[in-house]
Amino acid sequence: MAIWQWAMLALAGVWALQSLGVWLQMRHYADVFKGVTEKYQDGFVGAGNFRGRFAKGTIALLVVTPDMVVRRVMTMSGRSVFTKFKRHEQFEGASLDKIRSNPAILGEGEPGVAEAVRKAVEQIDKARREPGRGPGLSGLKTLNA
Template structure:
């Protein structure tokens, strides 16, 4: 009986912490979107990498139609209280450069243990390249 109560308590705590994390995520994404609302030619892309026993990560890129990154935000860690942090080093760079740099650094990694934030950033960058190029092709047709 005590085991059942403990398991139920764990589920309730997990549910509450998940709600906190979802609210925080939504608040941050809404703020990013609000900054670009009404402006044409900007796109938001995200990549996510979950870690089973290692920290996970979410990368969010704001990219214009010329593939230039205007903002990069990264959430990485294991805690539900982890917050998005701006990564200004990618601002003004071409998405292709970022994808190439991250890909090159992962190939050089001899242990094949690529950090979750690099996988998430790579996924967001690849999504940006594919989506914008498809939209440009459909506009020209």
């Protein structure tokens, strides 16, 4: 085989490995999100992300009670598909306003974390403002409805 054929074969192999890694990371995200929504039926869940071109990408999950007390804060930050969620227990039990006023306290100098947390808080605020949408999964439409 010619050198260009070996190069194309190597490129296809690397692409297949990347696709497998992305699939595994998406499955991990879906499992964590499903676990959080099943464990906490009341309240609100917000998910935010930050996509950095050359910086680390970040995903933040925030779970709050109906009276806006933080139940769970998790962030996933990194460049690798092997990155996992990290729980921030020190912020659990705090009010959402504390995190809303300073989302950078979670990131400690990482602007991507602060931006992802800010977007998660915005998503929670938007869900609270929607008419007819209560806490939890009550606002979801089912297939039978």
